Amino acid sequence: QLQLQESGPGLVKPSETLSLTCSVSGDSITSSSYSWGWIRQPPGKGLEWIGSLSYSGSTSYNPSLKSRLTISLDTATNQFSLKLISVSAADTAVYYCARREEEVAGTIDHWGQGTLVTVSS
Amino acid sequence: SFELTQPPSVSVSPGQTARISCSGDNLSDKYACWYQQKPGQSPLLVIYQNGKRPSGIPERFSGSNSGNTATLTISGTQAVDDADYYCQAWDFSTAIFGGGTKLTVL
DSSP states (O other), X not given: OOEEEEESOSEXXXXXXXXXXXXXXXXXXXOTTEEEEEEEEOXXXXXXXXXXXXXXXXXXXOTTTGGGEEEEEETTTTEEEEEEOSOOGGGOEEEEEEEEEOSSSOXXXXXXXXXXXXXXX | OOOOBOOSEEEEOTTSOEEEEEEOTTGGGSOOEXXXXXXXXXXXXXXXXXXXXOTTOOTTEEEEEETTEEEEEESSOOGGGOEEEEEEXXXXXXXXXXXXXXXXXX
């Protein structure tokens, strides 16, 4: 049974870097059928795609975040991570990690439980 | 840029059929999927590739996609279906989400 679990600081200061990790169990991040990504949801608002990365190197980034964004995979620990630089209050949100199917329609089929990150001094 | 538009709210009586629309330019050229989100929970995939149901999703959930509109239909709506619903499609390599619809079962 696939499980994804986000971890990282819940509070980040403005202009600093937001760093989160997603631990994957029940599947390998080296699978050729899937990519691994992030979605966020500001409090009380809708969902926003951040980006994804597959083991083969296929990437998908939200154009509005691309210049501040790094997504990477760690095959040794079966984890993937998100780094978002130069954050502001607008980056305050619940951050979800997720698995995306790569072979047909790109369906985001499994989500982590989410972690709230607040940007504040 | 590509956008998906959903009604902010839909109300339905228990046992009746709820329909939630999602509109976007030539949406039928893309695959649409739907997520259910209850308060404090992560989104749950309920429909993918326009009309397919993941394992474990009740048969009362169905979907269609034609022209500029995708529709999520919940037949025989139950109280447990009270939730926010989001449609999603891909615009090139970016996932686009609708703004969400609050389904109230009353």
